[in-house]
Amino acid sequence: xxxxxxxxSNKVTExxxxxxxxxxxxxxxxxxxxYRQSLGQGPEFLIYFQGTGAAxxxxxxxxxxxxxxxxxxxxxxxxxxxxxxxxxxxxxxSSLGGNSEQYFGPxxxxxxx
Amino acid sequence: xxxVTQAQxxxxxxxxxxxxxxxxxxxxxxxxxxxxxxxxxxxxLVFLIRRNSFDExxxxxxxxxxxxxxxxxxxxxxxxxxxxVDSAVYFCALGDIYNFNKFYFGSGTxxxxxx
Numbered sequence: 030x031x032x033x034x035x036x037x038s039n040k041v042t043e044x045x046x047x048x049x050x051x052x053x054x055x056x057x058x059x060x061x062x063x064y065r066q067s068l069g070q071g072p073e074f075l076i077y078f079q080g081t082g083a084a085x086x087x088x089x090x091x092x093x094x095x096x097x098x099x100x101x102x103x104x105x106x107x108x109x110x111x112x113x114x115x116x117x118x119x120x121x122x123s124s125l126g127g128n129s130e131q132y133f134g135p136x137x138x139x140x141x142x
Numbered sequence: 143x144x145x146v147t148q149a150q151x152x153x154x155x156x157x158x159x160x161x162x163x164x165x166x167x168x169x170x171x172x173x174x175x176x177x178x179x180x181x182x183x184x185x186x187l188v189f190l191i192r193r194n195s196f197d198e199x200x201x202x203x204x205x206x207x208x209x210x211x212x213x214x215x216x217x218x219x220x221x222x223x224x225x226x227v228d229s230a231v232y233f234c235a236l237g238d239i240y241n242f243n244k245f246y247f248g249s250g251t252x253x254x255x256x257x
Contacts, residue, residue, distance in 0.1 A: 062244065071146075071233050071247030072187070085242050120187065128175055128239050133187035 031055065033134035035121050041140045042111055050106040050137045054123030061104050062131060063096055064120040072120050078104060079126065111141045144169050146236050148248035155224055156256050163219045163251045165234030171195075175237035176210065176217045177245065182230040192237075193217060224255045 034053040042048050054061050060079055064072035074088040078098045086096070093111075098104040108115055118138050122131035145168040155161045167176065178190040191201065193210050201208045205222045221228055231252045235245040 060242070064245070064247075069249070071148075071235075071249050072245070073247070074244045077242045077244055079242065085244060088244075118185070122187075124243070128237060128243050130177060130189045130192050131243075131245065132189060133179075135184070135186045 033121055033123050033132055035119075035134040035137050037137060038135065039138045039140075041142060043142055044111060044113060046111050048108050048111055048139065050108075050119050050139070052104045052106070052121030052123075052134060054102065054104070054121070055132055058123035058125055058132075059101070060124045060126040060129075060131075061098060062122045062124075063104070063106050064122065066118045066120055066136070068117075075106070075119075108139075111139075113141045115139060116141045144171075144236055144238055144246045146234050146246050146248035148232075148234055148251050150251045151249075152252040152254065154254040154256065157226060158223050160220060160222050161224050161253065161255075163221075163232050163234075163253070165217045165219065165248060167215050167217065167234070167236045169215075169236060169238075171238070171240060173239055175239060175243065177235040177237060178208065178217075178219050179233045179235065180230045181233060181250070187233070190219075221253075224253075226255050226257055229253055229255045 063075040066072040077085040081101045093109045096106045118136040120136045122133045124131045147166045176193045180188045209218045231250045234248045237243045
């Protein structure tokens with residue numbers, strides 16, 4: 030079956046602009062996670078959704094970052110007033126929930142110039 | 143604090159050599175999960191294994207084997223008879239089951255297998 034998909038695969042934006050990154054999880058997966066991976070580092074947790082609600086957003090770096098999952102499936106990560114330090118690969122993962130393994134998408138490479 | 147350390151930044155081996163990737167973790171919890179993921183040059187993280195903290199039995203899957211030792215908080219990964227296709231970055235992760243199983247990743251070990 031289809032895996033986790035993320036769009037766009039690459040996004041280049043200017044400092045100060047607004048961006049939206051989309052994640053389409055595996056069908057039937059109720060849990061959805063966003064991570065951010067900087068060059069040469071492991072992914073860092075940003076936010077977790079169980080269904081439609083953000084159960085844990087403790088990893089969001091500041092209030093410029095926001096994510097939604099209105100129908101419990103597709104999720105959008107939104108970044109306002111982007112900064113050069115936001116440049117990274119943003120990874121989305123989904124799982125059946127509980128303590129299941131997470132399946133990752135290919136990521137969106139965000140570059141802020 | 144939850145933390146995963148992969149001290150080996152990069153390892154280079156020649157094809158057919160065995161190689162072990164180290165993973166050391168820290169956690170206050172008595173119950174947790176440990177994972178290994180592979181990230182090939184294409185960038186997508188590929189799930190390899192999950193291990194429950196109560197299960198210290200070693201596991202073998204083809205050329206891959208994992209050694210979990212709770213006494214030393216280690217979860218090492220060995221590739222036997224390495225192949226060029228094994229070249230990738232490998233991540234060890236700790237799953238915090240008391241907090242929605244969010245993952246804490248190590249910084250990864252880049253494995254280069256040369257022909």
